[in-house]
Amino acid sequence: MAAGARALPGVSLTWAIDDPRMRRLILRLFVAGLAVFIGIPLLTLVLWSFAGEWFWPNVIPTQWTIRWYEQVFENPRVVNAMVLSFTIAPVVTVLTALIAIPAGYAFARLNVPFRRVLLLLFLIPNAFPRIGLYVSLAVLYYQINLIDTYWGVVFLHMIGTLVYMTWITTATFRSIDPHLEEAARDAGASPLRAFWSVVFPLALPGIIVASLFSFLASLDEAQGTLIVGTPHFITMPVLMYTLISSFERPVAAVFSVLLSLPSLVLLVAAQRYLRSEYVAAGLGRV
Amino acid sequence: MAEVELRGVSKYYKEVAAVSDVSLRIPDREFVALLGPSGCGKTTTLRMLAGFIRPDTGQILIDGKDVTDLPPERRPTAMVFQSYALWPHMTVGENISFGLKLRKVPAAQIAERARAMLDVVRLPGVEHRFPSQLSGGQQQRVALARALVLGPKILLLDEPLSNLDAKLRVRMRDEIRRIQQELQITTVYVTHDQEEALTMADRIAVMNRGVIQQLGDANDIYDRPATSFVADFIGQSNFFRGTLRRANGVTWAHIGDERVAVEPVDGAPDGAHVTVSTRPEVVEVVRAPEPGAFALDDPRLVNFGAYQRLAGRHPTLGPIEARVPKSFRLDARPVYVKLTRARAFAEPEAEMRD
Amino acid sequence: MASTTFAAPPRPRPRRLDRSRLAGLALVAPSLLYLTVFVFIPVVKAITTSFTVRDRDNAGNYSYRVGTDNYRAIFETETLRDNVIFTVLIAVISVAIVFALAYSIALALRFGKGPAVRFLSRIYVIPLFIPSVIASYAMITFLANHGFVDGLLQRVGFPDESFPRIVFDWKGIVITQVWLSLPFMTVLLSSVLLEISDTLVESARDVGASSWQIFRHIVLPLSAPGALIGITFMFLGVVGGFTVPYLLGPNAPQMLGVSMVYYMTNYFEPYVASTQAVVIFLLSLVAAIYYVRQQFKREVR
Ligand SMILES: Nc1ncnc2c1ncn2[C@@H]1O[C@H](COP(=O)(O)OP(=O)(O)OP(=O)(O)O)[C@@H](O)[C@H]1O
Numbered sequence: 001m002a003a004g005a006r007a008l009p010g011v012s013l014t015w016a017i018d019d020p021r022m023r024r025l026i027l028r029l030f031v032a033g034l035a036v037f038i039g040i041p042l043l044t045l046v047l048w049s050f051a052g053e054w055f056w057p058n059v060i061p062t063q064w065t066i067r068w069y070e071q072v073f074e075n076p077r078v079v080n081a082m083v084l085s086f087t088i089a090p091v092v093t094v095l096t097a098l099i100a101i102p103a104g105y106a107f108a109r110l111n112v113p114f115r116r117v118l119l120l121l122f123l124i125p126n127a128f129p130r131i132g133l134y135v136s137l138a139v140l141y142y143q144i145n146l147i148d149t150y151w152g153v154v155f156l157h158m159i160g161t162l163v164y165m166t167w168i169t170t171a172t173f174r175s176i177d178p179h180l181e182e183a184a185r186d187a188g189a190s191p192l193r194a195f196w197s198v199v200f201p202l203a204l205p206g207i208i209v210a211s212l213f214s215f216l217a218s219l220d221e222a223q224g225t226l227i228v229g230t231p232h233f234i235t236m237p238v239l240m241y242t243l244i245s246s247f248e249r250p251v252a253a254v255f256s257v258l259l260s261l262p263s264l265v266l267l268v269a270a271q272r273y274l275r276s277e278y279v280a281a282g283l284g285r286v
Numbered sequence: 287m288a289e290v291e292l293r294g295v296s297k298y299y300k301e302v303a304a305v306s307d308v309s310l311r312i313p314d315r316e317f318v319a320l321l322g323p324s325g326c327g328k329t330t331t332l333r334m335l336a337g338f339i340r341p342d343t344g345q346i347l348i349d350g351k352d353v354t355d356l357p358p359e360r361r362p363t364a365m366v367f368q369s370y371a372l373w374p375h376m377t378v379g380e381n382i383s384f385g386l387k388l389r390k391v392p393a394a395q396i397a398e399r400a401r402a403m404l405d406v407v408r409l410p411g412v413e414h415r416f417p418s419q420l421s422g423g424q425q426q427r428v429a430l431a432r433a434l435v436l437g438p439k440i441l442l443l444d445e446p447l448s449n450l451d452a453k454l455r456v457r458m459r460d461e462i463r464r465i466q467q468e469l470q471i472t473t474v475y476v477t478h479d480q481e482e483a484l485t486m487a488d489r490i491a492v493m494n495r496g497v498i499q500q501l502g503d504a505n506d507i508y509d510r511p512a513t514s515f516v517a518d519f520i521g522q523s524n525f526f527r528g529t530l531r532r533a534n535g536v537t538w539a540h541i542g543d544e545r546v547a548v549e550p551v552d553g554a555p556d557g558a559h560v561t562v563s564t565r566p567e568v569v570e571v572v573r574a575p576e577p578g579a580f581a582l583d584d585p586r587l588v589n590f591g592a593y594q595r596l597a598g599r600h601p602t603l604g605p606i607e608a609r610v611p612k613s614f615r616l617d618a619r620p621v622y623v624k625l626t627r628a629r630a631f632a633e634p635e636a637e638m639r640d
Numbered sequence: 641m642a643s644t645t646f647a648a649p650p651r652p653r654p655r656r657l658d659r660s661r662l663a664g665l666a667l668v669a670p671s672l673l674y675l676t677v678f679v680f681i682p683v684v685k686a687i688t689t690s691f692t693v694r695d696r697d698n699a700g701n702y703s704y705r706v707g708t709d710n711y712r713a714i715f716e717t718e719t720l721r722d723n724v725i726f727t728v729l730i731a732v733i734s735v736a737i738v739f740a741l742a743y744s745i746a747l748a749l750r751f752g753k754g755p756a757v758r759f760l761s762r763i764y765v766i767p768l769f770i771p772s773v774i775a776s777y778a779m780i781t782f783l784a785n786h787g788f789v790d791g792l793l794q795r796v797g798f799p800d801e802s803f804p805r806i807v808f809d810w811k812g813i814v815i816t817q818v819w820l821s822l823p824f825m826t827v828l829l830s831s832v833l834l835e836i837s838d839t840l841v842e843s844a845r846d847v848g849a850s851s852w853q854i855f856r857h858i859v860l861p862l863s864a865p866g867a868l869i870g871i872t873f874m875f876l877g878v879v880g881g882f883t884v885p886y887l888l889g890p891n892a893p894q895m896l897g898v899s900m901v902y903y904m905t906n907y908f909e910p911y912v913a914s915t916q917a918v919v920i921f922l923l924s925l926v927a928a929i930y931y932v933r934q935q936f937k938r939e940v941r
Pocket residue numbers: 299303304305322323324325326327328329330331478
């Protein structure tokens with residue numbers, strides 16, 4: 001058998017290339033290209049946020065400053081948006097958890113009647129194009145006076161987070177040995193107590209990850225909030241639309257950096273939890 | 287006093303009967319083993335006793351009180367799971383104390399009782415360890431302690447030793463029996479290992495396809511199997527198919543042109559089709575022809591360490607095995623076997639041993 | 641002693657209200673109620689609204705009737721019809737590019753080793769954590785005329801004004817969608833490839849299959865169903881997207897998401913907007929049905 005075949009399934013793009021050195025070179029070029037494609041646009045934003053003076057076509061700013069950061073924090077619109085975003089996201093997360101965790105538990109453990117129909121219903125929100133859902137919801141909101149209200153925004157955010165959290169908690173509960181819970185019942189615990197003392201603590205890592213992702217999803221939701229929340233409920237990413245179109249480039253850059261920080265912190269913290277089921281379970285932001 | 291009774295209990299999954307019309311009364315302090323092959327309904331029966339499964343028909347009584355509709359937390363039973371089911375986020379001490387805390391036992395007493403119970407299972411001083419820090423055998427003891435600390439009336443065990451290695455299994459077997467005797471607790475023990483059942487239990491209920499085939503002590507089920515299934519499942523047997531004939535107060539099974547004397551059979555008419563079984567250790571081997579002895583073709587010896595088994599064929603009866611001492615030698619002389627203490631079972635075709 | 645009776649026919653005791661089933665229903669009920677009010681009713685409403693026609697008489701009074709005028713409007717108005725075609729094209733192109741890239745990354749992660757692969761596994765997830773508004777903005781500053789890349793090319797000697805129009809053009813939408821969707825698709829494909837056991841690949845190699853043959857006859861067919869879930873899910877995402885086309889797309893043609901929102905919020909035309917929403921649902925119906933069926937199979941087992 002040829003040496004090339006033995007080195008296979010070494011490298012991906014290069015299945016058909018037999019020279020290992022050539023293959024390695026191509027892989028490295030591919031990775032480098034990808035790194036540039038993913039990284040440099042973000043880096044450009046960071047540069048802009050510190051740019052005192054940056055005349056085109058210079059590749060980096062000619063003067064550096066942090067005054068945009070000061071400006072952003074003094075801008076009442078920005079501060080209001082931050083406050084709003086951070087008062088919506090926790091409420092969305094808690095409300096979602098309150099209704100999604102029981103549903104996830106029921107799907108994982110209990111003999112739910114009409115289980116198949118219900119599963120189907122819980123998959124549907126992901127199968128509809130989001131913007132279509134949001135516009136339909138906005139039409140309803142006009143009629144029930146939820147348009148441009150705090151709760152209207154909260155309930156809209158919950159469409160994505162609810163489905164996501166239901167599926168993750170279902171998977172989490174399913175991974176816990178049911179005998180652990182039965183042992184608690186056997187020791188005299190009521191169903192509620194058995195859940196609280198045994199199942200919940202064991203499911204906590206999964207629930208925390210799901211909650212963090214829900215929190216972020218709410219923090220980042222822009223398009224639906226724009227439709228049902230304007231003009232009074234401008235969250236951070238919605239304000240970003242305005243900042244971009246108003247061409248305040250350094251301010252928008254600063255704001256972008258600030259808005260990305262919570263997610264990036266989580267990326268570092270949660271990387272080992274980033275298992276495929278959490279992603280596949282239905283990210284609301286493909 | 288703690289006696290358990292199952293009265294006509296059945297459990298169906300769709301059309302399939304996992305447990306079918308089982309009745310069983312277990313008196314106080316008795317150790318009963320539910321023994322049977324995989325899928326025969328042992329676990330289902332045990333879980334109905336514990337309250338995890340609600341029977342479709344029948345009643346479950348503990349000390350004469352109907353508990354059929356009580357959830358597990360309101361039954362005086364305690365279960366030891368095959369997987370131990372120790373709570374991994376609690377220490378051994380917390381595992382054992384959990385039920386006591388629920389019962390609002392004062393803290394000082396809880397610690398005392400937990401420690402005492404760890405002594406009973408001979409595992410003192412591990413209160414502060416987590417289950418993952420214990421060996422399989424130790425986890426087994428903790429599971430036992432956790433079940434026993436609540437002072438249950440009935441102890442239920444579902445194949446508790448199947449995750450242990452062979453040596454440890456024998457040790458824990460004796461240990462569980464010792465504790466059961468010490469605490470005088472009514473016990474139901476599920477196993478598919480006949481050695482466990484025979485050595486540990488006062489009485490054994492042999493199950494097959496959701497039905498209790500025979501209930502009796504080790505001698506009953508070994509020496510006087512009630513069905514061909516029991517004869518086959520417990521120990522080993524030689525089997526033949528034949529027809530029943532009674533003559534001069536002797537019951538015979540006619541197999542082809544041969545006939546074998548069998549123990550008396552109730553309720554089966556002459557001419558009934560029967561399955562005949564006899565154990566290798568009661569098959570008598572002789573070296574000269576005599577009445578009732580069958581010549582064996584191609585005799586072979588198989589060494590089992592402690593004894594040997596003689597295997598051969600009879601042209602009419604088929605394969606036959608006999609247990610012989612290690613001193614037994616094959617030589618030019620022919621070998622004959624006498625089938626003593628044979629039992630005949632008249633059973634519907636579908637119920638024949640499988 | 642022996643009980644040799646055959647299994648009795650089932651005669652279950654009359655089922656009282658089964659507590660576990662009732663509890664299951666009760667636990668699902670709040671979520672179900674929520675979904676009904678905020679997803680199912682709006683969808684049904686969008687459908688009925690799309691068949692509602694508003695007429696205005698000479699006195700300026702509105703009257704309403706049932707009709708397909710809204711749909712006719714969409715397919716007879718050239719701009720709206722172009723929007724539909726544009727939406728589908730963009731979605732197909734983006735999905736194709738993402739799939740090719742993600743499959744390559746996933747293969748490298750699954751079968752490759754070494755520092756380059758380790759580095760790859762770190763960076764490819766980053767876009768997952770960047771809000772789409774930010775990603776769009778980053779791409780604007782990066783790719784716009786007189787943006788970062790344009791500047792860089794100037795510095796290395798390309799003539800002025802030679803940089804193509806990417807931002808505010810279909811290319812901008814596609815590039816940004818690719819950037820945003822790459823991690824999701826890669827994670828999904830990686831998990832699919834992980835399910836292909838090493839022994840399978842190795843035994844193929846033992847019988848002398850070449851790299852290409854292994855890929856073609858083992859890896860590709862085995863990963864196809866999982867890959868299709870990713871493709872359908874991403875298709876739904878792009879068709880139903882707003883942020884990227886809104887910030888980076890051309891004024892005409894528009895993607896349906898953008899045009900829908902304009903009709904809703906700028907022209908206060910819920911009828912046309914709802915109709916476009918229904919059109920979007922229909923456009924993605926095949927993908928949606930496939931997605932739901934696959935996920936459903938996985939869940940029900
Ligand atoms: N939840 C269930 N749904 C459907 N069928 C079941 C269920 N639980 C058990 N059964 C069936 O009921 C029969 C008895 O099962 P049970 O678990 O009681 O067997 P067992 O004797 O404990 O076997 P094992 O030695 O393998 O544990 C089996 O045929 C099994 O397939």
